[in-house]
Amino acid sequence: MEPLILKNIPDYHKLDVYLKNGGYEALNKALFKMKTDEIIEEVKKSGLRGRGGACFPTGLKWSFMPKKSDKPCYLCCNGDEAEPGTFKDRQIFEFNPHQFIEGTLIACYAMNIKTAYVYIRGEYHKWQELLQTAINDAYEQKLIGKNILGSNFSTDIFIHSGAGAYICGEESALMNSIEGKRGYPRVRPPFPAAFGLWGCPTTINNIETIANIPPIIEHGGEWYSGIGEPKHPGTLLFGISGHVNKPGVYELPTGTLLTDIIYKYAGGVTNNKKIKMVIPGGSSMPPLIAEEVVGLKMDQESLKAVGSSIGTAGIIVMNEDADIVKVLLRITQFYYHESCGQCTPCREGCGWMLKILRRIDEGSGRKEDLDLLVDIANNIEGNTICAFGDAVAWPVKYTLKKFISEFQKKIVITKPELLPQNIVHSLR
Amino acid sequence: MDIKFSEDNLKKLEAIKEHYPVSSAALMPALWLVQKQFGWISEDTMKYISKLLDIPSEQIYGVVKFYTMLNSVPKGKFHLEVCTNISCMLRGSYDILKYISEKLNISSGETTPDGMFTLNEVECLGSCGTAPAMQVNDHYEENLNKEKIDKIIESLSMKTDKNP
Numbered sequence: 392m393e394p395l396i397l398k399n400i401p402d403y404h405k406l407d408v409y410l411k412n413g414g415y416e417a418l419n420k421a422l423f424k425m426k427t428d429e430i431i432e433e434v435k436k437s438g439l440r441g442r443g444g445a446c447f448p449t450g451l452k453w454s455f456m457p458k459k460s461d462k463p464c465y466l467c468c469n470g471d472e473a474e475p476g477t478f479k480d481r482q483i484f485e486f487n488p489h490q491f492i493e494g495t496l497i498a499c500y501a502m503n504i505k506t507a508y509v510y511i512r513g514e515y516h517k518w519q520e521l522l523q524t525a526i527n528d529a530y531e532q533k534l535i536g537k538n539i540l541g542s543n544f545s546t547d548i549f550i551h552s553g554a555g556a557y558i559c560g561e562e563s564a565l566m567n568s569i570e571g572k573r574g575y576p577r578v579r580p581p582f583p584a585a586f587g588l589w590g591c592p593t594t595i596n597n598i599e600t601i602a603n604i605p606p607i608i609e610h611g612g613e614w615y616s617g618i619g620e621p622k623h624p625g626t627l628l629f630g631i632s633g634h635v636n637k638p639g640v641y642e643l644p645t646g647t648l649l650t651d652i653i654y655k656y657a658g659g660v661t662n663n664k665k666i667k668m669v670i671p672g673g674s675s676m677p678p679l680i681a682e683e684v685v686g687l688k689m690d691q692e693s694l695k696a697v698g699s700s701i702g703t704a705g706i707i708v709m710n711e712d713a714d715i716v717k718v719l720l721r722i723t724q725f726y727y728h729e730s731c732g733q734c735t736p737c738r739e740g741c742g743w744m745l746k747i748l749r750r751i752d753e754g755s756g757r758k759e760d761l762d763l764l765v766d767i768a769n770n771i772e773g774n775t776i777c778a779f780g781d782a783v784a785w786p787v788k789y790t791l792k793k794f795i796s797e798f799q800k801k802i803v804i805t806k807p808e809l810l811p812q813n814i815v816h817s818l819r
Numbered sequence: 820m821d822i823k824f825s826e827d828n829l830k831k832l833e834a835i836k837e838h839y840p841v842s843s844a845a846l847m848p849a850l851w852l853v854q855k856q857f858g859w860i861s862e863d864t865m866k867y868i869s870k871l872l873d874i875p876s877e878q879i880y881g882v883v884k885f886y887t888m889l890n891s892v893p894k895g896k897f898h899l900e901v902c903t904n905i906s907c908m909l910r911g912s913y914d915i916l917k918y919i920s921e922k923l924n925i926s927s928g929e930t931t932p933d934g935m936f937t938l939n940e941v942e943c944l945g946s947c948g949t950a951p952a953m954q955v956n957d958h959y960e961e962n963l964n965k966e967k968i969d970k971i972i973e974s975l976s977m978k979t980d981k982n983p
Contacts, residue, residue: 463840475904475943513851513888514944516957549838552851555887557942569839571846571874573885589840632906632947639948674905674943705947707906721905725942731885 392618394642395606395626396487396599404521406528409489415534417605421497422542425608430501434604436612438624443469443560443597444673444702445778446623446691452594455584456502462591466499466507467569470598471553471560473512474673475725476705479628480598482640484511484518487602488525492548494604496539499546502594506547509598510565513554523550557729561777562595564731575733576777599628619645620690627704629689631657634664634710645690649679652689653708664710668794672702674722675782677789698789715797719790720748726783734775740767741783756802765791822867828852832871843874846882850889859890887941895930895937897975897983900954903940906947915951915963916940922972935976955983 402408409415421430435450456464468491472480483491495507511519526548529535537545551569553559559568563577566588587593603625607615616624623645629652632638636658643652649669653659660666666681671689677699679687687693691701709718727741744767747760764787772784791798824832835848849872853864860883862876869876883889899919903912916927919938923931927940946952949961960971960983975983 472945473943476906476947477943478945478947481945512945513886514954517959547838551838552847553886554847554851554889555941556885568847569844570841571844571882573881630948632950633909638906638950670905707909707947709909713909718905718908721903721908725904728942 392626392644395618396490396602396628397482397640397642398487404486404488404525406489406525406532409487413609414489415493415540417608418493418496418500418534419540421500421608422540422544427501427503430497430608433612434501434607437607437615438612438621439600439603439607439615440623440625440691441597442599442603442627442703444474444675444700446701449596449600452584452596453498453502455582456594457584457592460503460592463506464502464504465588465591465593466495466502466504467562467565467588467593467595468495468507468509468598468601469560469562469565469595470509470511470515471557471565472515472598472703473557473560473729474675474703474705475722476630476632476670476673476707477703478630478632478705479640479703481515481518482628483598483602484515484522488522489529490605491522491598491602492525492529492535494601495548496535496546497604497608498594498596498601500544504546504594506549508549508551508569508588510551510553510559510569512559513552519550519552526550556731557725558731558777558779561779563777565595566593573731575731576779578776619647620688620692622692623690623701627689627701629656629704629706631706631708633706633708634661634713635659635708636661643689646688646693649684649687649689649706652706653684657708660708660710662710664712666708667711667713668709668715668718668790670707670709670786671699671704673705674707674725675785676700676702677785678793680793715790715794716748716752716801719786720745720752722786723748723783726779730779730783734780736771736774737780737783740771743767744783744787751798751801754801754803756798758802760802761791761795761798822857822861822863824852824867824871825856828856842872846872846874846879847886850879850883854890859893861891896935896981897978898937898939898954898956900939900941900944901927902942902944902946902950902952902954904943906943907950907952910950912951912963915953915965915968918965918968919972922968936972956981958983 431453439449440446470480556574558564559574561576564574568574583593626642630640641656669679683697694701723745727745730737730741732738768784768787771780836842836845853860865876865879883891901916930937951963952961
């Protein structure tokens with residue numbers, strides 16, 4: 392099928408090329424032919440689910456925003472994209488920024504929002520500049536700003552740069568970061584639609600989610616709901632990396648076979664090796680073993696059935712040579728570094744798990760360590776302010792469950808041999 | 820030393836303040852401007868920003884310390900940040916890190932005595948499809964191998980400006 396976002400049109404990132412190919416038609420339709428409720432209804436009908444990892448229905452999220460509000464309302468577009476294995480939003484900024492801008496404007500119009508912030512991770516300096524250029528061009532053509540396309544709808548779009556904190560991809564931490572604070576997640580309720588940026592009604596959507604809005608408005612929700620899997624419709628930007636011959640981002644309908652993505656699109660496993668483990672949607676998602684990969688469709692419901700989740704659709708493939716203990720150690724090291732430190736189970740637990748995994752990897756693991764790891768993970772999961780706790784617990788729990796022998800192999804139980812002088816010493 | 824924004828940066832900050840309903844939200848963009856102009860964020864510059872935006876300097880310190888990319892210590896002219904997260908690791912990023920470390924004779928977190936290079940192991944750069952990757956100041960270097968590292972370091976050593 393034809394891609395909806397990463398279209399194969401040369402120079403599509405340029406405003407004139409985008410306009411020539413029917414760009415901003417959806418905005419025109421939304422502003423002059425549709426009521427705000429109709430737009431939200433259309434998005435609901437499309438079945439579009441959030442692309443940031445939680446798969447929340449977008450139309451429903453939009454409907455939480457108050458119809459009338461004394462306070463200003465805000466839209467935050469989440470381009471923090473820091474989940475290891477995820478590199479899709481940068482493709483949108485680079486190859487189709489105007490479709491994202493158009494989607495943002497439609498979202499703002501539908502929810503009566505006058506200001507949208509695009510939160511982009513600090514490392515993405517180049518992509519911030521690319522988007523800023525596109526925004527400037529759109530301002531010049533009066534597509535953003537006051538009285539857009541001659542209507543009485545006005546809105547501004549600003550880029551807010553992050554500064555290297557994974558947690559700011561969490562929606563409430565993201566809002567604190569925009570407010571100029573440390574990126575600490577907030578306790579909910581109250582939810583952002585009631586109490587968001589500066590206490591005002593706020594909606595937070597992923598960049599890819601918003602980029603899907605223009606085709607939905609242009610062709611209708613019903614048309615969109617017919618793409619891919621009925622319960623999770625549309626296309627996904629699958630980012631595939633690790634041990635494959637052609638890593639990259641491939642836009643494919645939901646429900647595409649994982650084996651097709653690996654072998655047909657990503658050119659197969661490097662050196663023609665066997666698959667050992669696949670992480671289906673960014674490092675926090677429970678991993679899959681080779682047997683689970685065969686025949687598996689890539690959509691939220693199919694992944695739920697095998698105890699995992701689509702996450703950000705960032706697929707990481709590991710071949711038979713991969714050292715699973717080292718992989719889990721590296722993932723845990725990441726979470727240890729990125730834990731914001733607010734909740735004790737997460738702040739302390741990440742460090743403990745890292746220390747234990749390190750000693751297992753170095754060959755000095757103890758036999759009770761594997762149970763201890765699961766115990767710590769269980770004590771983090773569900774006991775924290777935000778979903779980071781689950782994100783750190785899942786890989787540990789499920790990697791251990793599915794690859795326990797890899798860990799057992801590294802734990803060699805030896806009876807400590809005491810030298811004679813030590814025996815004497817211990818007797819004293 | 821008298822710490823002050825350049826005229827250009829002062830103008831930029833005024834424009835940025837307009838993006839937000841409260842000026843305290845301009846803190847992070849202001850800190851980015853500081854880092855751009857001075858190379859790092861000293862306690863004196865924090866006090867300067869504190870007066871400019873009317874935010875307690877203690878709060879600014881807390882923000883600077885929270886974000887990995889805001890440097891509260893000076894860095895070398897070229898900051899090499901090598902991603903070693905999982906996708907890069909699977910494609911040999913630890914070899915790359917070791918190679919740079921031996922080539923420059925510094926460990927991760929250290930700066931060369933001539934102040935040219937700082938080396939850091941960092942978390943996922945979102946460059947998994949072009950792994951292994953590293954960041955040199957604002958710029959990404961992707962699909963790294965040893966020959967590429969040789970070329971990059973050689974060309975950086977000859978640079979007089981800070982743009983990689």
